[in-house]
Amino acid sequence: MHPSVRCLSATISHSRNGPLTLGFIGLGAMGRHMAWNLYLKTLLAQQGPPPSQEPEPIMLLCDANEDGAKKFMNDCMEAKATENVLGGRMEFMESPRALAERANVIFTALPSSPEVKSVYLGEKGILAGLNREKDQLCVDATTLDVSVARDVSNTVREAGAEMVDAPMSGGIVGAKAGTLSFMVGGTEAAFNLAEPYLSKMGSRVIHCGASGMGLAAKISNNLVLGINQIAIAEGLLLGTSLGLEPALLTDIINRSTGRSWPSTVNNPIPGALKPPASPPCERGYEGGFASKLMLKDMSLAIHAAEDTGVPLPLGSKATDEYSNVVQDNELARKDFSVVYEYLRQRMTASRAGTSEKADLE
Secondary structure (H helix, E strand, C coil): CCCCHHHHHHHHHCCCCCCCEEEEECCCCCHHHHHHHHHHHHHHHHHCCCCCCCCCCEEEEECCCHHHHHHHHHHHHHHHHHCCCCCCEEEECCCHHHHHHHCCEEEECCCCHHHHHHHHHCCCCHHHHCCCCCCCEEEECCCCCHHHHHHHHHHHHHCCCEEEECCEECHHHHHHHCCEEEEEECCHHHHHHHHHHHCCCEEEEEEEECCCHHHHHHHHHHHHHHHHHHHHHHHHHHHHHCCCCHHHHHHHHHCCCCCCHHHHCCCCCCCCCCCCCCCHHHHCCCCCCEHHHHHHHHHHHHHHHHHHCCCCHHHHHHHHHHHHHCCCHHHHHCEHHHHHHHHHHHHHHHHHHHHHHHHHC
């Protein structure tokens, strides 16, 4: 039996065994900014007004890149001094198990399903370090297979801890600004425990239902997004090839039924949107959501559809197109709106081939 919300919340916020100890595993492009916001805002909340009488919180960090994690810690200490924030400390832990042995609340932000299974269920994983004698909460912000998330959550709950899946949207910009949106799956009790911490990293925290439902919402949304990005790329490429100016066609689409986030915000043609809009295409498709990550999310949607018998004809075709895009290592790391450039290059190559064939004839 799990503790009540009131009991568990009180225990996590005011640890019987000392200060609130937060753990963060996965300090990649997103995780490092999330961890910093969580750490800074937790310290600021303690310093008031009014100042708290609780012991200063501790943040434990763990990452496969130990040197990178330690540099992140040093950067945080420098930034904390710049922000004139006092107290608190960070420590690097050698393994997820060691971190879990001490932490009250554990956050993970990992690449995908294999890493989640390893970090949680491996020999030196979180599960091995969980302690039934203290109340613990695990919050996984990874986008992964729904079935894997549910299996890991069930195992963690059987070990006496609470767990939620909390995939996010908002990208690196949102992670830096602390304006991410979290879609959360888990019991109401676990959601109520996780929400105050997630709110330090994001501006929207939405309870989607039971375990796995946060991921269901995330991959369903990204399935639509991935299809729409290809649709706007095709429409703009066709229209401009027929002689329309990109800015004019974009304005027409954005005032008509073809309007979408890829047309209004993530437009793939430089100059198509008026300033101050600055989509990744204006920077050579740098600084957005990588094509390889979109392929990952599309593939997760395909796997979920196969498990549930849902036909995804457009989703399957779009996934194939992103798979083609990421064959080019340069395009794979660029924002997924680069699918426009990929299609444009195909058009150019096709026209060149047709011209050469005509010359030979």
